[in-house]
Every structure is written in C-alpha cells, then in structure tokens.
Amino acid sequence: MDLAALPTPLVLVDLPRLEENLRGMQAECDRHGVELRPHIKTHKMVEVARRQLALGAKGLTCAKLGEAEAMLPAGPRSLFLAHSLVDPGQAARVAALAEQLDDFRVAVTSEAHAVALARVAAAAGRTLAVMLAIDTGLGREGVRGAEAADRAAAAIARTGRLELRGCYTHEGHFYGVPPDQLAARAAELVDRLAAIRDRLDPRLALWPGCSVSARLVVAAGRGRVQAVRPGAYVFGDLSLTRAARVMADDAVALHVLATVVDKPEPGLALIDAGSKTFSSDKTPDGLSALATDGRDLAVARVNEEHGYLRGGAVDALEIGERILFTPAHVCTVVNLTDEVVVTAQGRPVARWSVEARGCTH
Numbered sequence: 001m002d003l004a005a006l007p008t009p010l011v012l013v014d015l016p017r018l019e020e021n022l023r024g025m026q027a028e029c030d031r032h033g034v035e036l037r038p039h040i041k042t043h044k045m046v047e048v049a050r051r052q053l054a055l056g057a058k059g060l061t062c063a064k065l066g067e068a069e070a071m072l073p074a075g076p077r078s079l080f081l082a083h084s085l086v087d088p089g090q091a092a093r094v095a096a097l098a099e100q101l102d103d104f105r106v107a108v109t110s111e112a113h114a115v116a117l118a119r120v121a122a123a124a125g126r127t128l129a130v131m132l133a134i135d136t137g138l139g140r141e142g143v144r145g146a147e148a149a150d151r152a153a154a155a156i157a158r159t160g161r162l163e164l165r166g167c168y169t170h171e172g173h174f175y176g177v178p179p180d181q182l183a184a185r186a187a188e189l190v191d192r193l194a195a196i197r198d199r200l201d202p203r204l205a206l207w208p209g210c211s212v213s214a215r216l217v218v219a220a221g222r223g224r225v226q227a228v229r230p231g232a233y234v235f236g237d238l239s240l241t242r243a244a245r246v247m248a249d250d251a252v253a254l255h256v257l258a259t260v261v262d263k264p265e266p267g268l269a270l271i272d273a274g275s276k277t278f279s280s281d282k283t284p285d286g287l288s289a290l291a292t293d294g295r296d297l298a299v300a301r302v303n304e305e306h307g308y309l310r311g312g313a314v315d316a317l318e319i320g321e322r323i324l325f326t327p328a329h330v331c332t333v334v335n336l337t338d339e340v341v342v343t344a345q346g347r348p349v350a351r352w353s354v355e356a357r358g359c360t361h
Contacts, residue, residue: 001341001348003257008322009273010257011333011340015349017253018234019051025214025233026055032218037061037080039209039231040071042331044356045340048234049074059103061209061229065093066359073355078103080131080207082168082229084141086116090361091123098126105165109133109141111152118159129165130156131207134196136189137173149196166205166226167197174212176284179245186216194224212244237330238283238290249326254340255292256325256333258307260317269309269317273325275302279332289325299325 029036038052039061049060049071059078062068068079079101085094098104108114108130121128132152135142143149149167156162169189177185189208197206208217209229217228232240233247235254240247258273278288278299288307291297296311309317317323327333334340335357342350 001351003341003343003346003348006341006348008257008259009271009277011277011337012255012257012324013235013340013342013352014253014255015342015344017251018048021234021236021251021253022048022051022055025230026052026057028215028218029228030056032221033223034218034221034225035059035227037078037207037227037229038234039063039082039229040067040356042231042334043234044070044334044354044359045352046071046074046355047352049076052234058227061231062356064359064361065090065097066361067356068097069093070356070359072100077101080105080107080168080229082107082131082133082170082209084109084113084117085120086113088120088123091120094120094128095124095126098124098128103129105129105131107131107133107141107168108152108156108162108164110143111148111155114152114155114159114162118161121159121161127161127163130162131166131168131205132156132164132200134167134169134193136169136171136192138170139173140170142169146196146199149200153200164200164204166207167193167200168207168209168229169193171208171210171213174210175239175244177212177244182213182244182246183216183220186213187220189213190217190220190222190224211240212246215246232330235330235334238287238326238328241326242290243284249292252292252326254327254330254333256289256327258323258325260309260319260321260323261306263314263317263319267310267314269314271299271307271309271323272305273299274304274306276304276336277333278302278307278327279329279336281329281332283328287328289327292324292326297323
C-alpha cells in the first residue's frame with residue numbers, strides 16, 4: 001500500500017505505539033497482581049483483542065451481545081457484558097455465548113433490573129453469573145449507596161436464576177477531575193467500592209473500569225481490587241492527553257488523516273472529515289480534533305462531510321494538503337469506520353477490519 005495513494009479521510013493506527021500501550025497497561029496490572037479485562041468498545045477489533053489476550057489479559061469486557069459475539073474469534077475464555085440486558089428475545093444469544101465460554105458474566109444494574117434479567121436467564125434456561133453495578137459518581141447505571149446494594153443483592157438471591165460474583169463500576173466522571181486530584185480520588189474510589197463489596201461479601205470480585213483512573217486504581221487497590229477494565233488506553237485521544245493528562249501526545253496510536261479541500265475565507269479552511277469521521281463528540285472547549293504535528297490547527301466545527309479548521313496556521317495551508325489529527329474521542333471515531341490502516345514508521349503494513357462496528361444490540 002502507498003499511503004499517499006489512499007483516499008481520505010482515513011483512520012490510521014500506529015502499530016508500535018499501540019503495542020507499547022498494550023504492553024504498558026498489562027505490565028502495570030501484572031506488577032500489582034490485578035487482572036486486566038479490557039473493554040473492547042474502543043477498538044472493536046479482533047486483531048487488537050487477540051493481542052490483549054496474548055499479552056495476558058484474563059478476559060474481555062463488552063457493552064452489547066453483538067460486540068461479544070464479534071470478539072469470539074480472538075479466543076477469549078472469559079467475557080463480561082457490562083450493560084443492562086432486559087429482552088427475553090435475546091435469550092438464545094445469551095445461552096449460545098455462555099456455551100462457548102468458560103466464564104460469562106452479565107451486569108445487574110439495579111434491584112428492578114435483577115428481576116428483568118432473571119426473566120432473560122429463565123428464557124435462556126441458565127443460571128447467569130452477574131456483577132453488580134455501583135454508581136460512583138457518573139450518575140448512570142448502578143446502585144446508589146450501600147443500602148441500595150444490599151437490596152439489589154437480596155433481589156439477585158431471590159431470583160434463583162442469578163449468581164452474584166462481584167461488583168463493578170465505570171468511573172467515567174474521572175475525565176472531569178483535575179489531574180492533580182486524580183490519585184486522591186482514585187484512592188477514595190477504591191475505599192468506597194471495597195466497603196460496599198465487603199459489606200455484601202468480601203469474597204466478591206471488584207472490577208472498576210476507566211482509562212483515566214486504571215493505573216491509579218491498580219496502585220491504590222492493595223489487594224482489594226481484582227481487575228480493571230479500561231478501554232481507550234489502547235489508542236488514546238484528546239480526552240486522555242489534553243483533558244485528563246494521563247497520556248503523552250506521542251503515545252496516541254490512532255489518528256485521522258484528512259485533506260484540505262477549500263479555503264473559503266481568511267482564517268478558515270475546510271477538510272474532508274466531518275461528523276461522519278470524528279462524530280459529534282468534542283473536548284470540553286468544543287474541539288473535534290487537533291493537528292498532530294503541533295501546528296495551530298483545530299477542527300472547531302463539523303458538518304457531516306466537512307471539518308472547519310481554525311487557528312494561526314490556517315492561512316498557510318494549501319488546498320490538497322493532508323493533515324494528521326488527534327480526535328477528541330477515539331471510541332466514536334473507530335465505530336464510524338469499517339477498517340483502519342495500520343502503519344509502522346509511517347508506512348502502511350496492514351488493514352484491520354472493525355468487526356464490532358455498529359453492534360448496538
């Protein structure tokens with residue numbers, strides 16, 4: 001492949017950087033005796049999952065059944081479905097996944113959800129191993145506090161179809177924590193989760209999960225945390241480098257290559273990558289992407305097929321010039337492409353399919 005001959009917009013994965021990110025997170029988990037069970041919602045690729053498992057990941061985390069099914073060719077023996085299953089019509093798929101794995105766990109996200117999930121388990125003809133979600137500040141799924149955890153655990157036991165194996169959380173709100181407060185907040189998170197887990201049963205597993213806090217949670221766990229489930233660490237994005245500041249710019253392994261297609265007025269250039277490439281997600285200051293080479297070039301606005309470039313380097317651009325960008329949110333970028341072009345030392349070496357793209361159910 002000749003990179004210059006490939007049409008843009010193009011999603012590129014730097015293989016050496018990817019492999020370094022995978023090795024680094026695995027090594028950190030191994031050093032502290034914590035299992036790595038990465039969430040595949042970021043990469044959605046069998047090739048990446050295969051590498052994670054080969055390096056020592058104990059299993060994979062998925063959001064939807066379709067993601068779990070798409071990852072089976074990577075060879076996982078353990079999968080956790082971190083989402084609220086409620087549709088008995090999905091029972092056959094649940095049963096089929098459980099049959100193909102040594103360890104298949106699903107989420108219970110509230111007392112009421114335990115009742116709904118038990119109907120799915122009954123339709124599947126199985127007893128399902130479950131992880132209880134605990135809300136730690138994101139305000140999404142999960143029991144709100146220790147007493148709610150007690151009630152949910154009791155509801156799980158009453159169903160006769162669910163077996164409580166552990167607790168989990170997604171501390172996604174850590175993206176908004178000032179970087180100098182992250183370590184202290186991670187320690188507080190572990191204390192809070194461990195207290196609730198120990199109240200229920202100290203033998204239960206504890207599985208937090210977020211790329212911002214994963215390394216800090218691993219270090220603060222001190223034997224209390226059994227696994228972490230980060231996702232975005234594999235590639236990185238502006239959320240990890242510029243907002244949370246837990247990743248260096250030169251560690252980012254996924255970029256978008258786009259072409260300048262017009263310069264309609266001073267101070268503005270248009271590129272051929274819009275919301276269908278970057279998605280509508282933005283940084284806290286409203287940017288979809290930044291130029292990777294350090295020039296003052298920001299994707300300040302997107303339509304479906306256009307990105308609006310602003311910044312001090314805009315007027316020096318030439319129509320037809322190609323620019324590499326770091327996106328605001330990598331997960332949504334991957335989900336919008338059928339494949340990525342893998343590079344090493346700037347040269348294309350492979351194409352990888354995004355097998356779990358669009359797996360919304």
